[in-house]
Amino acid sequence: MEFEFEDRCDVQCIHEENVKEVRANMINEDTARALADIFKTLGDTTRIKLLFALMLNELCVCDLAAVSGASESAVSHQLRILRNQKLVKYRRAGKIVYYSLLDDHVQTLFTQGLEHVNE
Amino acid sequence: MEFEFEDRCDVQCIHEENVKEVRANMINEDTARALADIFKTLGDTTRIKLLFALMLNELCVCDLAAVSGASESAVSHQLRILRNQKLVKYRRAGKIVYYSLLDDHVQTLFTQGLEHVNE
DNA sequence: TAAATATATGAACGTCTGTTCATATATTTA
DNA sequence: TAAATATATGAACAGACGTTCATATATTTA
Numbered sequence: 341m342e343f344e345f346e347d348r349c350d351v352q353c354i355h356e357e358n359v360k361e362v363r364a365n366m367i368n369e370d371t372a373r374a375l376a377d378i379f380k381t382l383g384d385t386t387r388i389k390l391l392f393a394l395m396l397n398e399l400c401v402c403d404l405a406a407v408s409g410a411s412e413s414a415v416s417h418q419l420r421i422l423r424n425q426k427l428v429k430y431r432r433a434g435k436i437v438y439y440s441l442l443d444d445h446v447q448t449l450f451t452q453g454l455e456h457v458n459e
Numbered sequence: 460m461e462f463e464f465e466d467r468c469d470v471q472c473i474h475e476e477n478v479k480e481v482r483a484n485m486i487n488e489d490t491a492r493a494l495a496d497i498f499k500t501l502g503d504t505t506r507i508k509l510l511f512a513l514m515l516n517e518l519c520v521c522d523l524a525a526v527s528g529a530s531e532s533a534v535s536h537q538l539r540i541l542r543n544q545k546l547v548k549y550r551r552a553g554k555i556v557y558y559s560l561l562d563d564h565v566q567t568l569f570t571q572g573l574e575h576v577n578e
Numbered sequence: 579t580a581a582a583t584a585t586a587t588g589a590a591c592g593t594c595t596g597t598t599c600a601t602a603t604a605t606t607t608a
Numbered sequence: 609t610a611a612a613t614a615t616a617t618g619a620a621c622a623g624a625c626g627t628t629c630a631t632a633t634a635t636t637t638a
Contacts, residue, residue, distance in 0.1 A: 353519060353521040353522075353554075354521050354522055355518070355519065355522055358516050358518060358522055359518075359522050359525050359526055361515070362512050362515045362516050362526045363525075363526055365515055366508070366511065366512065366515075366526060367507065367508060369504075371573070372504050372507045372508050372511070373504050374576045375501075375507050375573060375576060376501070376502050376503055376504045376506075377502075378502075378572050378576065379498045379501035379502035379507075379568075379572060380498075380499070380502030380503070381498075382495070382502070383495050383496075383497075383499030383500075383501070383502040384495055384499070385488075385492055387495075388486065388491045388494050388495050388498075389485070389486060389491055392485065392486040392491070393485065396481045396484055396485075397480065397481050399474070399477060399481065400472060400474065402472040402473050403472075403474055403477055403478050403481070406473055406478050407478055407481045407485060426575075426578075435472075436472055445571065445574065445575040448571050449498075449571050449572065449575070452564065452567050452568050452571055453494050453497050453498060454490070454494060455564065456497055456564040456568070457490070457493045457494060457497065459545075
């Protein structure tokens with residue numbers, strides 16, 4: 341009884357038609373989260389620099405630290421995040437690990453992002 | 460004296476040629492930050508849902524709360540962030556404020572992002 | 579096999595972020 | 609003008625995040 345009308349919205353201003361239609365075509369929870377996760381990964385200055393550097397060349401962790409200005413430990417931590425998001429791949433050559441972009445999605449996203457910035 | 464050799468890197472593994480070339484073409488600090496800021500803005504599930512809903516229709520705050528599942532207050536806070544990043548615009552009609560996408564950059568970025576997700 | 583080197587990782591710490599709750603503002607309606 | 613409605617905003621709080629420092633792992637070299 342307490343929640344007899346729980347399915348009725350107490351807000352008056354809703355445009356039912358619009359809401360109904362949007363709801364029917366709405367992005368689902370998982371997709372929204374996956375999308376947010378990629379953008380979240382791209383939403384950090386250090387990672388932006390790492391990815392931008394890798395757009396120019398395959399580089400080892402030391403090199404990445406040098407060009408990004410972050411410590412090697414910080415870079416290593418961030419590279420793990422980029423690996424988990426399947427944004428970079430790596431190959432080991434002795435003691436050294438070389439990182440590179442996994443595909444060209446990053447390039448495309450950067451270009452689109454910069455287009456938004458430059459306006 | 461203390462920092463007599465401060466410009467010499469104590470790391471041995473650096474590939475000088477690569478680093479030099481990458482440094483010369485590196486993204487600058489401000490651009491990296493601006494880029495990170497957009498992606499950071501897109502890196503939240505609630506904001507993803509709001510933007511996705513607005514891709515489908517112009518909507519008021521109440522409607523956005525209804526379709527996103529967030530409270531009206533939370534939506535209002537997030538809309539401010541989207542406004543600041545110039546991702547959405549709004550028009551007032553009496554008591555009601557209608558929001559819509561400012562341009563189609565969001566659409567493009569979403570599409571690219573989803574392409575990365577679906578692989 | 580021991581030392582050196584390159585990278586990775588866990589814990590700790592301060593900062594940032596998103597939500598909630600209370601309240602303020604703006605507009606309409608009675 | 610007072611009450612109601614739609615939205616906005618500030619403070620507070622919990623949780624997430626990025627860095628640092630110490631340490632572990634992997635590989636090479638002596």
